[in-house]
Amino acid sequence: MKNVYLSFFFLLMLTMTVLSQSSADTLRLSDLLKELQEENPKVKALLHQWKAQEAAIAPAGALPDPQIGINFLNLPVNSFAFDQEAMTGKQISFMQYFPFPGKLGLKENIARDDARIAHERYQEGLNQLRMLVKQTYYDIYYIDKAIEITKKNADILIQFIKIAETKYTVGRGLQQDVLRAQVEHSRMMDKIIALENRRDVLVARLNYLLSRPPASPVQHTARLKELPFPMKLEDLRELAVANRPLLKAWQFQVEKQQKAVRLAKKEYLPDFKLAIAYTQRDALRTGGKGVDFISGLFTIKVPLYFWKKQRKIVEQRQYQQISAQQEYENLRNQILSEVESTWSSLEKSWQLIDLYRTGIIPQATQSLNSAIAGYQTDKVDFLTLLNNQITLYNYEMDYHRILSEYYKSIARMEFVIGQDILNY
Numbered sequence: 091m092k093n094v095y096l097s098f099f100f101l102l103m104l105t106m107t108v109l110s111q112s113s114a115d116t117l118r119l120s121d122l123l124k125e126l127q128e129e130n131p132k133v134k135a136l137l138h139q140w141k142a143q144e145a146a147i148a149p150a151g152a153l154p155d156p157q158i159g160i161n162f163l164n165l166p167v168n169s170f171a172f173d174q175e176a177m178t179g180k181q182i183s184f185m186q187y188f189p190f191p192g193k194l195g196l197k198e199n200i201a202r203d204d205a206r207i208a209h210e211r212y213q214e215g216l217n218q219l220r221m222l223v224k225q226t227y228y229d230i231y232y233i234d235k236a237i238e239i240t241k242k243n244a245d246i247l248i249q250f251i252k253i254a255e256t257k258y259t260v261g262r263g264l265q266q267d268v269l270r271a272q273v274e275h276s277r278m279m280d281k282i283i284a285l286e287n288r289r290d291v292l293v294a295r296l297n298y299l300l301s302r303p304p305a306s307p308v309q310h311t312a313r314l315k316e317l318p319f320p321m322k323l324e325d326l327r328e329l330a331v332a333n334r335p336l337l338k339a340w341q342f343q344v345e346k347q348q349k350a351v352r353l354a355k356k357e358y359l360p361d362f363k364l365a366i367a368y369t370q371r372d373a374l375r376t377g378g379k380g381v382d383f384i385s386g387l388f389t390i391k392v393p394l395y396f397w398k399k400q401r402k403i404v405e406q407r408q409y410q411q412i413s414a415q416q417e418y419e420n421l422r423n424q425i426l427s428e429v430e431s432t433w434s435s436l437e438k439s440w441q442l443i444d445l446y447r448t449g450i451i452p453q454a455t456q457s458l459n460s461a462i463a464g465y466q467t468d469k470v471d472f473l474t475l476l477n478n479q480i481t482l483y484n485y486e487m488d489y490h491r492i493l494s495e496y497y498k499s500i501a502r503m504e505f506v507i508g509q510d511i512l513n514y
Contacts, residue, residue: 117309119227120514122300126216126223129301133219136212143205151198159183163369173372176380183367185387190359196349203346210339217335217505219299224501226296231311232494233289236487237282243483244278247271250479254472270476314493316443319436319500319511326433326507330425333508337425340418347411354404358396363389428506432499439496446489454482 127133161181166174250271293308331337365387371380393400458478464470504511 115309116312117227117230118312119224122223122227122296123220123514125300126219130219130299131301133212133216136208136215140205140208140212143201143208147198147201147205150201151194153189153194154187156187157183157185159185159367161367171375173375173380176371176374176378179369179371179380179382181367181369181385183365183385185363185365188362188364190356190361193353193356193361196353196356200346200349200353203342203349206342207339207346210335210342213335213508214339217508221501221505223296223299224504225498226292226299227311228314228494228497228501230289230292230296230308231314231497232491233285233292234310235490237285237289239483239486239490240278240281240285243479244275244282246479247275247278250472250476251275270473274476274480314497316447316493318440321511323429323433326429326503327426329507329509330429331422334425334506335508337418337421337508340414340421344411344414344418347407347414351404351407351411354400354407357400357403358393360393361391363387363391425506429503432503432506435499436496436503439492439499442492443489443496446485446492451482451485451489454478454485458482 159182161183163179163181164175164177165172166178172178172180251268254268254271293306294304296302296308297304297306367385367387368382369385370382373380458475458481461470461475461478465472465475500511
């Protein structure tokens with residue numbers, strides 16, 4: 091009987107320590123983030139949108155294509171002969187349109203702002219997907235730990251059943267103790283099934299983000315460390331305003347609209363057209379010599395109806411500029427609010443982690459050890475022992491859930507400020 095109790099005590103103490111998975115079979119978050127950037131179709135789509143906008147910069151600042159013409163001048167319809175009339179000739183012309191100086195430069199700068207906006211939206215989309223991968227990873231971490239802890243507790247309950255059956259056989263225990271332990275063991279097995287089903291859902295989500303087949307296997311996650319958050323709230327606010335890609339995109343949008351207003355005002359200024367033509371004439375059949383000649387053309391586009399066209403375009407662009415500025419301010423306030431709320435979640439989670447790590451779990455472990463000692467000397471009943479074990483199990487589950495939520499909040503904060511905080 092003594093050996094049975096010692097064996098039981100050793101196995102129970104073994105469950106108080108959460109063991110990490112073998113490093114050879116560990117799911118590394120850094121590998122997942124690298125795979126995301128290389129394989130996710132949404133990331134690729136945003137990347138190519140950015141490259142497309144970059145390719146549009148040079149054409150925006152280029153002159154319009156010139157026009158080359160070939161003309162027949164004053165060709166008589168009675169003979170269609172080039173040597174009948176003195177004014178008949180064959181002409182080749184070249185025509186070029188010139189916008190007023192400064193317009194093309196503004197158009198090129200506007201296109202460059204579009205490329206910057208596309209780049210920031212690419213980075214924003216990538217960061218958002220990185221956050222989803224991180225949070226899914228931390229959810230899987232919790233499920234892995236929950237399955238591990240539940241399986242260990244199920245093994246302990248088997249020992250409980252054996253101990254209760256032994257005491258019942260020798261007349262020192264109750265049959266209801268055996269039945270209660272069996273019920274708790276069945277509940278543990280039910281939880282394992284539910285947890286494994288939930289893991290399958292999370293694995294499918296992770297595989298979707300990584301553009302893998304839905305049923306692709308995913309290894310166990312690495313052990314998360316209890317690390318205090320390394321940054322201050324004031325620094326996070328500054329980083330969010332300086333680094334958040336979506337906010338930078340709207341800042342470029344404001345600058346783009348400012349340039350668009352300047353371009354609209356330049357539409358009051360005229361554009362030019364320059365043309366030159368060379369006409370070749372044949373010698374006339376009457377003996378007259380055909381002399382070639384050159385023609386030139388210079389025209390100015392006059393904004394004659396400016397009060398109905400150019401002025402309204404300027405007004406439109408000014409409203410768009412004001413709208414972009416207000417969108418920027420609204421987004422800035424929203425981001426700062428997200429920094430505050432995420433910071434609050436981080437503080438709360440860390441306080442709970444510290445409380446569970448230094449207070450609740452050690453106290454629950456001590457209470458269980460006391461119950462074990464009392465049960466061995468028949469000073470504590472089986473139900474008290476079982477309740478202490480279940481209580482410790484629940485606290486361990488809560489601890490890893492809170493730790494997972496803590497890291498998910500860090501991932502959220504990294505997205506909000508647009509910068510990694512942890513080393514991946």
